[in-house]
Amino acid sequence: MYPAPDLITTERLVLRRPKPGDARAKYDYSRDPEVARYVDWVPHANLDSALAVVERAAARWESGEEYSWTITVRPTDSAVGSVGCQVQGHAVELGFVLAKPWWGQGFATEAAQAVFAWAASCDEVCRIWATCDVENTASTRVLAKLGMVREGILRRWAIRPNLLLAFLGMPWSTRGFARPDLSLNRATEKRSVSHRPVQLRP
Numbered sequence: 373m374y375p376a377p378d379l380i381t382t383e384r385l386v387l388r389r390p391k392p393g394d395a396r397a398k399y400d401y402s403r404d405p406e407v408a409r410y411v412d413w414v415p416h417a418n419l420d421s422a423l424a425v426v427e428r429a430a431a432r433w434e435s436g437e438e439y440s441w442t443i444t445v446r447p448t449d450s451a452v453g454s455v456g457c458q459v460q461g462h463a464v465e466l467g468f469v470l471a472k473p474w475w476g477q478g479f480a481t482e483a484a485q486a487v488f489a490w491a492a493s494c495d496e497v498c499r500i501w502a503t504c505d506v507e508n509t510a511s512t513r514v515l516a517k518l519g520m521v522r523e524g525i526l527r528r529w530a531i532r533p534n535l536l537l538a539f540l541g542m543p544w545s546t547r548g549f550a551r552p553d554l555s556l557n558r559a560t561e562k563r564s565v566s567h568r569p570v571q572l573r574p
Contacts, residue, residue, distance in 0.1 A: 384445060384479070385443060385444065385445060391426065391442070393451075398422040398451065400471070401469065401472070407472055410532075438458045439459070443479065445479065452470060453468065453470035453471055456487070462498050464501070466484060468511075468514075488500060500520070500538065501536065502537055503537070504537070505534055512537070518539060522537050
């Protein structure tokens with residue numbers, strides 16, 4: 373895998389590595405019953421619990437086990453959700469969550485497409501996949517817009533049955549996406565990605 377970019381920019385979003393200040397937003401949206409309706413993680417009991425997740429994200433990033441970006445909407449730097457991926461050899465598992473006030477504006481699709489684009493730009497990757505609750509039609513639509521197709525139902529994957537969707541390494545040029553521009557941000561000496569707007573929108 374290429375080193376994961378610390379920063380990914382899209383037309384409306386900035387995806388950056390999590391920082392301690394994100395804990396409050398993570399705590400708040402994890403406890404929203406509508407946000408948590410289709411997930412299998414337990415809502416944070418307090419801010420310390422949310423902060424611990426941020427700290428674990430940093431450790432998992434450094435190990436290469438999982439890359440997680442905080443979703444922010446330009447021009448603010450406030451956390452409105454999270455998008456990430458776990459790398460498992462030739463396969464990458466994608467996931468995302470968005471606070472309810474930001475639903476219905478295409479932000480989940482835009483964030484997921486940006487991370488999808490980076491993962492697909494890695495030559496070793498030939499499978500990008502995700503799961504979502506069988507009743508979670510909104511997330512299913514987001515994944516379909518990435519070109520993922522349904523492979524089956526995982527009836528004992530989590531507390532509730534989940535759909536399994538995947539993208540199986542079609543030539544990049546046939547998908548109608550622009551490859552992300554992987555570059556080095558000399559000002560911060562960190563890798564960054566500038567991701568051009570893609571065709572698919574909610």
